[in-house]
Amino acid sequence: MAQQSDFHDNQQRAGDYLKRFATTVTGHYIGGSWVPTDGAASFDNLSPANNQSLGAVVAGTEADVDAACQAAEDAFGEWAAMPGQARKKLLNHFADLIEARADEIALVESSDCGQAIRYMKQAAIRGAANFRFFADKAPEARNGQSLMQPEHTNLTIRSPIGPVGVITPWNTPFMLATWKIAPALAAGCTIVHKPAELSPLSATLLAEISEEAGIPPGVWNMVHGFGETVGKRLSEHPAIKAVSLVGETSTGSHIMRQGADTLKRIHLELGGKNPIIVFDDADFDRALDAAVFMLYSLNGQRCTSSSRLLIQSGIRDKFLSALKERVANLKVGHPLDPASEVGPLVHKEHFEKVMGYMEAARDGGATIAVGGNRITSMGNGNYVEPTLFVDADNTMRVAREEIFGPVLTAISFDTEEQAIAIANDTEYGLAGYIWTGDTGRAMRMAHAVEAGMLWINSENNRNLPSPFGGFKMSGIGRDGGDYSFEFYMETKNVCIAHDTHSVPVIGR
Structure with missing residues (x-):
C-alpha cells in the first residue's frame, strides 16, 4: 500500500x-x-x-x-x-x-x-x-x-x-x-x-x-x-x-x-554491443546480479548496457536457468511507480524497432527463452516484456546490432580464446564486463578485449576522472x-x- x-x-x-x-x-x-x-x-x-x-x-x-x-x-x-x-x-x-x-x-x-x-x-x-x-x-x-x-x-x-x-x-x-x-x-x-x-x-x-x-x-x-x-x-x-x-x-x-x-x-x-563475459570461476550470484542490472535497468536504453552475455559452458545451464527466472520476475510498469524496474520505451517508432528483433531472433535460429511480446495490459504505452534470447551465436542480427531495449542475447563459449574472439567480433567497442576469479585471466582479458572501457567483476561504476569512450564504431x-x-x-x-x-x- x-x-x-x-x-x-x-x-x-x-x-x-x-x-x-x-x-x-x-x-x-x-x-x-x-x-x-x-x-x-x-x-x-x-x-x-x-x-x-x-x-x-x-x-x-x-x-x-x-x-x-x-x-x-x-x-x-x-x-x-x-x-x-x-x-x-x-x-x-x-x-x-x-x-x-x-x-x-x-x-x-x-x-x-x-x-x-x-x-x-x-x-x-x-x-x-x-x-x-x-x-x-x-x-x-x-x-x-x-x-x-x-x-x-x-x-x-x-x-x-x-x-x-x-x-x-x-x-x-x-x-x-x-x-x-x-x-x-x-x-x-x-x-x-x-x-x-x-x-x-x-x-x-x-x-x-x-x-x-x-x-x-x-x-x-x-x-x-x-x-x-x-x-x-x-x-x-x-x-x-x-x-x-x-x-x-x-x-x-x-x-x-x-x-x-x-x-x-x-x-x-x-553505440555499443557490449559483452559481459562470465567464466566458470566467477562469483555466480554477483555476476548474475550484474548481468540483469546492466541490461534491464534503464529499459536497456543505455550505451554501456551489456547486451551480449558470453557464458562459459561449464556453468551455462545453471546460469541461464537462474537468469530466466530473474528476467521473468522483472517488474514492468509505469515509470512513476516506485515498484517499476522496467518502464516503457521512449517512442512508438523505437518500440516497433525493438519488437522487430523478436522476429529476427526466430528467423536467425535463436530461442526466445523469456518475453518477446508486447504488453497491452497497461494501455497504449510502449511496453515490451523483458526478453532473453538463448541458443544464439555471434553471426545473428540479435548478436550484432544494437537493439537498445530490454533484450539480452546469450552466447556460450568454451575457452578464453573463444571468449575473446566472440567479444571482439563486432563493429563496436565501447564497453565490456569480465567476471572471473582468476586474476591473471582478468589481466589477459583486459589487454585483449577491444573496448574503451572494461569492468572486472563489477557493473558499470563511473569514476569521474577516468576516461570514458569507445573504440571502432x-x-x-x-x-x-x-x-x-x-x-x-x-x-x-x-x-x-x-x-x-x-x-x-x-x-x-
Whole structure:
C-alpha cells in the first residue's frame, strides 16, 4: 500500500510540474532570454507511458541556430577571460540549484523518457555531481606541463577552444547533458545545446537553472528541434569550433561530414554491443546480479548496457536457468511507480524497432527463452516484456546490432580464446564486463578485449576522472577529468631559451 501511495503522489507531483509544458509551447533559450514562440512551428512531445501529448515544443530553424551561435560567439571572450575561481563559484552554485530541484527534474525526466523513477532520482543527483566535479577543476583547466631540455624549457598552456555545440540523446538526457556541458563551461567555452526531440523537457529545466545560477547571457544557449535542421546547422556553423555528440553511430557519421568544411573538432560517444563475459570461476550470484542490472535497468536504453552475455559452458545451464527466472520476475510498469524496474520505451517508432528483433531472433535460429511480446495490459504505452534470447551465436542480427531495449542475447563459449574472439567480433567497442576469479585471466582479458572501457567483476561504476569512450564504431575521443579539457581546450607550447645554446648562423 505504501508503494501505491507513493505512485499516486509521484503522479500528482509530476502532473503539477508538467502542467506548464502542457499549457505553453516550450521554446528556445538564446542570449540569456526565452525566445517568443508565437507563430513558430512546433511538434508534439509524446509520453512513453500512454503516447498522449505532454505539450508542444518549438521546432527550431536554421535562423534560430544562427542566433544561438552568434550569442555564444559574442559571450565567449568575457566568459573565457573570467578567472577559473569565479567560474568554479558559479558552477558550484549551479550544482546547488540542481539538487534543490532534483525531485522536479526526476519526475519530469521519468515522465518524458519513460525511465523508471528509481533511476531518475539518482540521475538528477549525478548531474549535480558532474557540475561539482568540473567546477572544482575550473581553476586548473588552463594548467599545462613543464618540459625540460638542457638549454630550453618548454611550457604548455591551454585556452578554451571557443563556442561549442553539444548534442545530447533521449536516454537519461539530463545526466548526459551535464556530463558534456559542465566541462565545457569549466574550460571557459560557451555552448549551444541541442537536446533530443524525443525527450526535450529536462533541457529546458537546465536552461532555467543556468539563468537562475547567474550564468552570463549567451554563455548557455539551447535550441530545440530536429537533427536534420538544428543538428545539421549547428554542426556546420563556422562560429562553432567543436561538436560533442552522444547518439547513434549513423548520426556520428553525419556530424563528421557536416563539420568537415569548417574543420571542427568532433567528439562522438556512439553505440555499443557490449559483452559481459562470465567464466566458470566467477562469483555466480554477483555476476548474475550484474548481468540483469546492466541490461534491464534503464529499459536497456543505455550505451554501456551489456547486451551480449558470453557464458562459459561449464556453468551455462545453471546460469541461464537462474537468469530466466530473474528476467521473468522483472517488474514492468509505469515509470512513476516506485515498484517499476522496467518502464516503457521512449517512442512508438523505437518500440516497433525493438519488437522487430523478436522476429529476427526466430528467423536467425535463436530461442526466445523469456518475453518477446508486447504488453497491452497497461494501455497504449510502449511496453515490451523483458526478453532473453538463448541458443544464439555471434553471426545473428540479435548478436550484432544494437537493439537498445530490454533484450539480452546469450552466447556460450568454451575457452578464453573463444571468449575473446566472440567479444571482439563486432563493429563496436565501447564497453565490456569480465567476471572471473582468476586474476591473471582478468589481466589477459583486459589487454585483449577491444573496448574503451572494461569492468572486472563489477557493473558499470563511473569514476569521474577516468576516461570514458569507445573504440571502432563506438566513437572518437574521451570524456572525464582532464580528458574532457583536452577536447574543449587548445594546447599551446611555449619554448623559452636559457640563452646558452648556439643560434645557427647563415648569410653573415
